[in-house]
Amino acid sequence: QVQLVESGGGQVHTGDSLRLSCAASVRTFMFKDYAVGWFRQSPGKEREFVAAANWNGDTTNYAASVKGRFTISRDNAKSTVSLEMNSLKPEDAAVYYCAASTYTITVITADMFEYWGQGTQVTDSS
Secondary structure: OEEEEEEOOEEEOOOOOEEEEEEEEEOOOOHHHOEEEEEEEOOOOOOEEEEEEOOOOOOEEEOOOOOOOEEEEEEOOOOEEEEEEOOOOHHHOEEEEEEEEOOOOOOOOHHHOOEEOOOEEEEEOO
16 A cells, blocks of 8 residues: 655746655555656646656656656655656646556556555646
């Protein structure tokens, strides 16, 4: 069982940077036993994959739309996952969700993630 709580959302302008964080509460297994990911959803659109990392963070995967601008990282000692977002664009505005999967390898499809946070809002103010 994993509980995930995101934070760090806010209003941004084009070109801004923002760092999202996700704190995990793990009851049964260690946080290192889970792959992690970030997804986002804009009004009227389906939830889409943003970034993912394997159990120790040395393998990552990014959506083409954010590659080179966003960086996912994890700290297993602190049970946290972060998403560093740079050069933000208006189309990056969305609710961002942190997710955890019992797969330890990098996974990128939403149905492979069993645990989800409530989301944190990133709003475009440009």
